Amino acid sequence: MTAPQTTSSTETSAAASGPVRGMTRLLEAVQELSLARSLEDVQRIVRTAARELSGCDGATFVLRDNGKCYYADEDAIAPLWKGSRFPMEICISGWAMLNREAAVIPDIYVDSRIPHAAYRPTFVKSLVMVPIRTMDPVGAIGNYWANEHTPTTQEISLLQALADSTSVAMENVAVYSELEQRVRDRTTALQQANEEIQRLSLTDELTGLNNRRGFRLAAGPALDTGRGQGHHGLLAFLDVDGLKRVNDTEGHDAGDALIKDVATTLQSAVRPFDILGRMGGDEFCLLIVDSAIDPAELKSRLGEAFRRFNESSDRSYQLSASIGVVHTPPTDDRTLDELIAQADELMYADKSKRKAALRSGTPS
Known part of the structure; x- marks a missing residue:
């Protein structure tokens, strides 16, 4: 009679280490995003964290920009599309935003949503793209693999969680920027008022000469x-x-x-x-x-x-x-x-x- 197989503690630990590392990295990214004070800060944090969460070969940060997908930043083994803009209707990041859901593509060359001509010069064989905020998406985050890879549920969940945190960080940046602008406006107005008070204190109101x-x-x-x-x-x-x-x-x-x-x-x-x-x-x-x-x-x-x-x-x-x-x-x-x-x-x-x-x- 064959004894039942058992799983050692080492094997269990190894199996769990991936998700644990992913969650740890996600928490670090969330904390970093909470301190971000500019869109550039958000992009820098997201492009790095998005790649490290799944160990993929590249990650992109895409913004929705007047009906187009603007590839604002990337971290990859080779250049992708940083600085480029594509119509949302022909771009997989646009598809994720318009459909408000993740696009999971194990083989880009058998998926009709992919503009193959744009991908051929790149290393990309597989990808997952998630929207930044499912209600009225403002952008998307993409992970890319140089070999065919089926993104796991864990990888997709971590990337979507990062995207959700990114949307909050972007809102915070917008609020922070608005507050900073208000402070600058108030400071400018106060400075102008002080200058006017100073001018009036030295100027004769009737003639405009020195008083x-x-x-x-x-x-x-x-x-x-x-x-x-x-x-x-x-x-x-x-x-x-x-x-x-x-x-x-x-x-x-x-x-x-x-x-x-x-x-x-x-x-x-x-x-x-x-x-x-x-x-x-x-x-x-x-x-x-x-x-x-x-x-x-x-x-x-x-x-x-x-x-x-x-x-x-x-x-x-x-x-x-x-x-x-x-x-x-x-x-x-x-x-x-x-x-x-x-x-x-x-x-x-x-x-x-x-x-x-x-x-x-x-x-x-």
Whole structure:
């Protein structure tokens, strides 16, 4: 009587080792996919894990792209179709996506779903292709063998489990990318808002010139730099004539128009890099560094700019201003505030002189 055959523990262990290794590798891939933050990361993880799960000779990662199958990545013993696009209707990955099920093909040359001409240059003899997500598939993962091979139920299940995890990872990447984009958009918006706040804090809203703070922040360093380079400078303080009268007789809109006309006229009379600011109300300041003109010449230039405006304008008012100008040589150690104060005094002296001239009927 023949004794019944028994299976040794070594044989049992060997039989079980394949599925155990596959499950272990799948769990590793799932963990890696949970940390993926880009589609490139997902592709890299999947192309490697898909091949290692079954010990096949090649694996591809395919994306659904506007009615085509885009072979985005691969890991294989020889080149397959990375970077290529094929219509879904003629591609086995397209078949798996359109039918939402795995395509198991032990011999590609006896299966009508395979475009044989595309496969002949390759090493592929057998394959399995599973969709990434069976509900509305977004791609597919393929395993390929160089020799005829019938994929086992275990191999198909592991590959499909990897595909299911891949779909979750792709959704996570999309969400993560959207959140990153929102953060970037919010950061950009915040930066733009801060820049606008900074600009408004330095800019006179009515004229677009520097306001008092903006003028000081720009003029102080420019003055110091000019002196360090041996340049002379001129600082002018202007007080616009007649603003109160215009405000009282024609309204504040007309007064605002007058102030804006003064700003535009002053800008036309100086260089783009000269520093001009509205100090408040009807007062303006101008700093010219590297000046080749003296205070009298600058006053004459600004007065001429006002005269040209008055001759060409149909405004109800005439532009004019009392002006004080201080010359600052390179060796001058006066601060910007001291120069402004002195120019202010000279402006009041000019205003008094002009008023006296008007009373006496003598041209100022």
